[in-house]
Amino acid sequence: xxxxxxxxxxxxxxxxxxxxxxxxxxxxxxxxxxxxxxxxxxxxxxxxxxxxxxxxxxxxxxxxxxxxxxxxxxxxxxxxxxxxxxxxxxxxxxxxxxxxxxxxxxxxxxxxxxxxxxxxxxxxxxxxxxxxxxxxxxxxxxxxxxxxxxxxxxxxxxxxxxxxxxxxxxxxxxxxxxxxxxxx
Amino acid sequence: xxxxxxxxxxxxxxxxxxxxxxxxxxxxxxxxxxxxxxxxxxxxxxxxxxxxxxxxxxxxxxxxxxxxxxxxxxxxxxxxxxxxxxxxxxxxxxxxxxxxxxxxxxxxxxxxxxxxxxxxxxxxxxxxxxxxxxxxxxxxxxxxxxxxxxxxxxxxxxxxxxxxxxxxxxxxxxxxxxxxxxxxxxxxxxxxxxxxxxxxxxxxxxxxxxxxxxxxxxxxxxxxxxxxxxxxxxxxxxxxxxxxxxxxxxxxxxxxxxxxxxxxxxxxxxxxxxxxxxxxxxxxxxxxxxxxxxxxxxxxxxxxxxxxxxxxxxxxxxxxxxxxxxxxxxxxxxxxxxxxxxxxxxxxxxxxxxxxxxxxxxxxxxxxxxxxxxxxxxxxxxxxxxxxxxxxxx
Numbered sequence: 001x002x003x004x005x006x007x008x009x010x011x012x013x014x015x016x017x018x019x020x021x022x023x024x025x026x027x028x029x030x031x032x033x034x035x036x037x038x039x040x041x042x043x044x045x046x047x048x049x050x051x052x053x054x055x056x057x058x059x060x061x062x063x064x065x066x067x068x069x070x071x072x073x074x075x076x077x078x079x080x081x082x083x084x085x086x087x088x089x090x091x092x093x094x095x096x097x098x099x100x101x102x103x104x105x106x107x108x109x110x111x112x113x114x115x116x117x118x119x120x121x122x123x124x125x126x127x128x129x130x131x132x133x134x135x136x137x138x139x140x141x142x143x144x145x146x147x148x149x150x151x152x153x154x155x156x157x158x159x160x161x162x163x164x165x166x167x168x169x170x171x172x173x174x175x176x177x178x179x180x181x182x183x184x
Numbered sequence: 185x186x187x188x189x190x191x192x193x194x195x196x197x198x199x200x201x202x203x204x205x206x207x208x209x210x211x212x213x214x215x216x217x218x219x220x221x222x223x224x225x226x227x228x229x230x231x232x233x234x235x236x237x238x239x240x241x242x243x244x245x246x247x248x249x250x251x252x253x254x255x256x257x258x259x260x261x262x263x264x265x266x267x268x269x270x271x272x273x274x275x276x277x278x279x280x281x282x283x284x285x286x287x288x289x290x291x292x293x294x295x296x297x298x299x300x301x302x303x304x305x306x307x308x309x310x311x312x313x314x315x316x317x318x319x320x321x322x323x324x325x326x327x328x329x330x331x332x333x334x335x336x337x338x339x340x341x342x343x344x345x346x347x348x349x350x351x352x353x354x355x356x357x358x359x360x361x362x363x364x365x366x367x368x369x370x371x372x373x374x375x376x377x378x379x380x381x382x383x384x385x386x387x388x389x390x391x392x393x394x395x396x397x398x399x400x401x402x403x404x405x406x407x408x409x410x411x412x413x414x415x416x417x418x419x420x421x422x423x424x425x426x427x428x429x430x431x432x433x434x435x436x437x438x439x440x441x442x443x444x445x446x447x448x449x450x451x452x453x454x455x456x457x458x459x460x461x462x463x464x465x466x467x468x469x470x471x472x473x474x475x476x477x478x479x480x481x482x483x484x485x486x487x488x489x490x491x492x493x494x495x496x497x498x499x500x501x502x503x504x505x506x507x508x509x510x511x512x513x514x515x516x517x518x519x520x521x522x523x524x525x526x527x528x529x530x531x532x533x534x535x536x537x538x539x540x541x542x543x544x545x546x547x548x549x550x551x552x553x554x555x556x557x558x559x560x561x562x563x564x565x566x567x568x569x570x571x572x573x574x575x576x577x578x
Contacts, residue, residue: 057517090517157479157515162578164515166479166551168567172574 002059002094002159007038014038016055020045020076022119022144045076048083058084060150062095067174068104069152069167071095075145078108081154090156093167097160100174108149117142233525235296235337235474236545238289239406239434281307281326282333293408297343297509298380300330304347305373308366316365323351336525338475338483342512347373349577383507383560384412391470391505391558392417395424399467402427402459402495405485406436407472409505411443413558414470418447425450427462429487433529436485456487460494469495473506477514478573480551480566482506483522486544492553501555508559511573516548 003015015038019026026042033040043051058080062073071077071093084091105111120142121131134140152167162173284306288299307326313319327344334340351369391413395401403410403426414426426444428437428451441451454462469491473482482488482504495502516522527545535541551566561572 092517156517162574163513164478165574166515166567166570168480169570169574172571176574176578 003033003038004036007036014041016041016043016051018043018045018048018051018076018080022115022122025074045079048080052083052087052089055084055087055089058089058091060091060093062093062099063147064099064101065093065095065158065167065170066105067100067102067171068106069155069170070105071150071152071155071158071167072105072147073150075148078148078150078154081150085154091154092157092159093150093155094159097162097173097177100170100178102171102174102178105149108145108147112148113146115144115146117144120144232528232543233336233545234334235340236525236527280310281330285330285333295380295408295507295509296337296339297346297507298377300340300343301347301373301376303330304344305370308369308373314362316362319366319369320351323348335523338512338514339510342475343509345513345577346509347376379560380507380509383509384409386560387505387507387558388412388416390563391503392420392422394468394503395422396467397423399424400427400465401425402429402462402466402469402491402500403437403440404429404469404471404488404491405431406434406440407505409507409558410470410472411440413505414444414449415447418449425452427452427454427466429453429459429491430455431485431487432456433527434485459491463494463498463500466495466500469500469502471502471504473504473510474546475512475514476504476506476510476557476569477512477516477548478570479515480554480557480569481516482549482554483514483516483546484549486547489519489547489549489553492549496553502549502553503556503558504554505558508561508572511569511576513573513577519548522546522548 006013015033017026017030017033017040019030019042021044030040030042041051060071060073060077060081062071062077064072066072071081073093081091117134121129121134123129131142134142155167157164158167158170160173162177165173281303285299285303288294288302289296291299304323304326307323308319311319311322313322327348331341331344350372387409391410395413395417401414401424403414417424426449428441428444430453431437431440437453441453444451471482471484471488471491473484475483477483484504492502514522525545526543529541529543531541554566557564557566557569564572
């Protein structure tokens with residue numbers, strides 16, 4: 001929505017969409033943007049360090065932002081943010097304030113969600129894959145995690161409806177405005 | 185065609201007016217600061233920052249540009265007098281805010297924000313409004329015109345916003361009659377001047393605790409707050425020495441050294457390039473701030489970022505002394521992400537016109553290079569700035 005709004009305001013910019021298996025959610029975004037006439041580049045997450053020198057800003061979404069400034073979002077986000085940080089590209093996380101939570105998390109594994117492992121085993125375009133009978137192998141596990149965690153150091157700013165805030169101020173918003181959202 | 189930055193500000197101007205700013209040729213379209221002009225911004229073309237020009241005037245720096253400007257102003261004064269007398273009767277109010285502000289700002293010891301608030305107080309005094317809403321809208325337009333007159337000055341914007349915020353908050357008392365509300369606003373404006381003066385004292389008391397006997401302090405830029413801290417430490421008989429960077433082109437270091445010599449503090453002057461060389465023997469770095477931004481970083485005189493980088497690499501703490509009214513709701517993503525504030529730089533020798541000069545007067549130091557902020561709200565870490573701003577503005 002941010003990109004569409006900027007396009008309506010006649011800003012000149014180009015979008016690089018980084019997508020990842022198995023959900024390939026980037027394709028929906030790509031379709032919507034190309035329909036509206038934005039110039040887009042589409043790449044897989046393997047190519048993120050290749051495309052990063054051409055990028056001036058990174059926009060990421062979030063499922064939640066935790067109280068130590070950690071961003072909890074779709075898997076792959078941490079990777080993009082880390083590469084962006086290494087190339088000194090500002091990372092902007094766009095997240096509404098109702099998604100802020102007072103929990104603090106240090107790693108990606110606790111309270112994550114698992115997706116369907118069979119989806120990883122299937123590679124589109126190939127009829128047979130060597131992982132087809134993975135279930136029969138005892139010492140093989142397929143892990144399809146849904147979320148990952150991006151440390152606050154990689155995030156330059158969080159864009160909320162209250163304005164731009166630094167990741168360290170998330171607990172302040174939770175403290176000041178958290179009470180209003182409690183439904184009695 | 186050169187590398188594009190992540191700046192919001194530069195993105196907005198499609199073609200940043202770089203070719204226009206050949207500031208070494210005497211600008212013919214320049215108006216001097218004191219020349220009243222229906223066009224609010226006196227330096228629309230060359231983006232030269234009025235804020236930094238005033239500071240240079242305080243420091244007594246006379247550049248060839250400034251001389252040319254002053255001469256042009258003198259030459260222009262005679263014909264423009266008749267103009268202004270006609271105009272002033274018709275449109276007193278819009279002029280007077282900016283005039284007032286300029287008058288206050290010329291005093292070297294007065295902070296920008298205080299000058300702004302005094303100018304707004306004069307608007308209240310001379311206002312003929314009968315309701316609070318009318319007064320508020322008058323103030324809002326005066327505040328907007330002040331802000332647009334010099335968009336580069338952060339403390340000006342922050343001071344105006346603070347005062348407007350105070351007005352809107354206290355206007356919630358509808359039971360009072362208009363005159364007492366008005367006098368209360370005026371009283372608050374007067375108090376603000378005192379508060380700002382007291383703020384320096386508080387910061388000095390907090391800051392001088394960090395200065396131990398036998399330490400070496402590196403200072404950059406001429407900050408009246410930092411000067412107050414050092415003077416207070418000297419008065420409590422602490423033994424320390426100060427290294428001042430020269431601070432070209434404003435020669436801030438020379439003036440700072442002068443002030444310190446008056447209170448018998450041992451001072452050593454460094455050229456700006458000698459900072460890394462001397463950083464080994466430094467125990468701490470003290471800087472002031474033109475503005476403190478929401479991320480916790482500071483906007484200060486050009487060179488501060490460099491010094492902070494060197495200090496961080498060598499594990500020396502960087503302390504910033506800033507009053508709380510300098511907190512601004514800005515969030516620069518990189519160096520170019522601020523309203524450009526240009527200062528004419530005089531190299532002393534003529535430069536060929538093909539050669540560009542970087543004229544920005546200030547830079548942005550991100551919060552990870554700053555250790556602590558000394559403010560009148562206490563000694564804070566950079567992440568608390570956003571906390572304070574949220575409490576104040578949201």
